[in-house]
Amino acid sequence: MQVTETLNEGLKREYAITVTAAELDAKVEEKLKEAQPTIEMKGFRKGKVPMALLRKQFGQRLLGESMQEAIDGALTSHLEETGDRPAAQPQMKMTNEDWKEGDDVNVEVSYEKLPEIEEVDFSKIKLERMVVKADDEAVKEALDNLAESPQAVxxxxxxxxxxxxxxxxxxxxxxxxxxxxxxxxxxxxxxxxxxxxxxxxxxxxxxxxxxxxxxxxxxxxxxxxxxxxxxxxxxxxxxxxxxxxxxxKPKIDDELATKFGAEDLDALKAQITDRLEAEYTGASRAVAKRALLDALDKKVKFDLPQSLVDAEAGQIAHQLWHEENPDVQGHDHEKIEPTKEHIKLAERRVKLGLLLADIGQKADVKVTDQEMTQAIMNQARQYPGQERQFFEFVQQNAQFRQQLQAPLFEDKVVDHIFEQASVKEKEVSKDDLQKAVEKLEEE
Structure with a gap:
């Protein structure tokens, strides 16, 4: 078997793989010998069917299997030797289309490899985390809203x-x-x-x-x-x-508090304070995460697999087109060509996605079974009465499980970077935090 490099340009790689007829024949012979002891055929005892008859009966099918195994094995060995990690499934094409039994097999393999990404010194990344305390005014506003809710009125x-x-x-x-x-x-x-x-x-x-x-x-x-x-x-x-x-409108007192499951008004205020500060913390983290991603985008440079960028840009363009044309439910519309803005956004997403995946792999970041189970249960709550069907769907759908796992993994990698970056806390007002969040939504 011979593997010859025919293209080495940026991240693009192409190889010509040749599997000789003798190698294929040897593989077929090996498979037949392995199967011979278990085969029964009229006129012969089990395991005594002549090899020539077995070859006539099963040779063609085994030849196809052997051909695929030989090519897959050659590619696997090549990737192990070079350390290349294809960005997507390698493309394979048989180049001698007039092939017949007894000929060598010539296959062209092409792929884009994932780029090598240099280590990042996270300690040099400087970030600011906004801190907001739930003051008396915010707690009073929340109490007023509760008092005006249908449950209380x-x-x-x-x-x-x-x-x-x-x-x-x-x-x-x-x-x-x-x-x-x-x-x-x-x-x-x-x-x-x-x-x-x-x-x-x-x-x-x-x-x-x-x-x-x-x-x-x-x-x-x-x-x-x-x-x-x-x-x-x-x-x-x-x-x-x-x-x-x-x-x-009810009075804001202990009686109101009991309607919302609290022992008294002070306990309800404490619950509201905790809830508000959890909301503020979540919003603050979103702002800090965006600042971190912006910093990484500027700091780290590497080549991007064009196939991933093209696929992401196409997906962005398609999604935005449907948002602008909500009446079109199907996908049998004209092809949507990505704009420069779509491509620019795709490049950022691909870059950051590859970078975070590389950081997570090097740091051995894992999403635990418990974390996945919690994520699945959170999703299941959106389908009251259909939880069982939802769990069965998740169990049978690996792609959906991957969609649930991806944001969990990303958040754990982001936390890993936060721990090493220089993060300065800054106490701000609720309005300042709200403006920062609104700015995120506009971008």
Whole structure:
């Protein structure tokens, strides 16, 4: 077997691999001898089938297997010798297309190798981490928001007309073409106007009603309504208003705290403080992470595999095109050509992705089974009632598991760098942190 280099340009590599006919024949013979003791054939005892007959019966299939194994083995040996790590699956092409049994096999192999990345002295990277404390004003604002939430607000009867935010207690009967329909009636039903919990237009039809009033409200069910027998149809709801109640904001006291699972108001304030500071810490980390990635992008230089850049730029262009054209659900549209901006962003993503992967590998950063399990459980919570199906999907889908693992690995590598970088903490206001986060979202 012979491997000859035909291209060595930047990260691009091409090789001509020749597997001789004699080598292939020897491999086929080896496979037949290995299988011979187990083969039974009419007229022969087990293990006594002549080699010539076995070759006639199985030779062609084994020749194909031997050819593939020989080429794969040659490539594997070559990669082990050179230390090359292909950026993507190597491309293989048989160059003697008129090949027939008895000929040598000539194959052209091409790939882009991953670049060599120099060690980075993280101690020379200077970063600033914003620190925000949950002050009394922030805690008070959070308490006010809790007090105005549906879980805390109570309602008390009022004599004036119903307005947005009020609660209307009523009996109603819904009819289509004069006939009442299943699920269209209720008694003593409390509805908060503006909650958008009913069919569009229904709550608007109850604005300005008063207790004791009867009113017909005409609405049209949406075309995509879940009950197909009602979808797109017009209904009239006869509503008998029993009470109109106005919202009453509760006092911020121990009683309110118990509604949210705290022992008393002080305990609730402590919980809010912890939650706010956790949110601030998360936002601050995002800002510091971006600053770190920017610093690494400027500091480290190496060649990028063009195939990875092209694939990433194409994906970015395709995703942004769909965001700009949300009505197009499929992918049978014209080809989306990446712009210079797409290519520039792709180069940054590929560069940082390769760099973080290299740093993580050298530092032996691992995502533990426990961390993966926690990530899967967090995702499963987004599908209430379907957790089992989700776990089965994850178990069967290696690509999805990789998508869950990638951000976990990246964050652990970033933490590894933070530990060695020069990070100075700076106490700032909540507004300053918010502006920094908004700036991230604009970029």
């Amino acid at each position: 109570t309602y008390e009867p009022k004599k004036t007309q119903a307005k947005d935010g009020d609660q209307v207690v009523m009996d109603f009967v819904g009819k289509i073409d004069g006939e009442a329909f299943e699920g269209g009636s209720a008694e003593d039903y409390p509805l908060v106007l503006g909650s958008n919990s009913f069919i569009p237009g229904f709550e608007d039809g109850l604005l300005k009603v008063k207790a004791g009033q009867e009113k017909d409200v005409e609405v049209t069910f949406p075309e995509d309504y879940q009950a197909e027998n009602l979808a797109g149809k017009t209904a009239v709801f006869t509503c008998t208003i029993k009470e109109v109640k106005g919202p009453k």
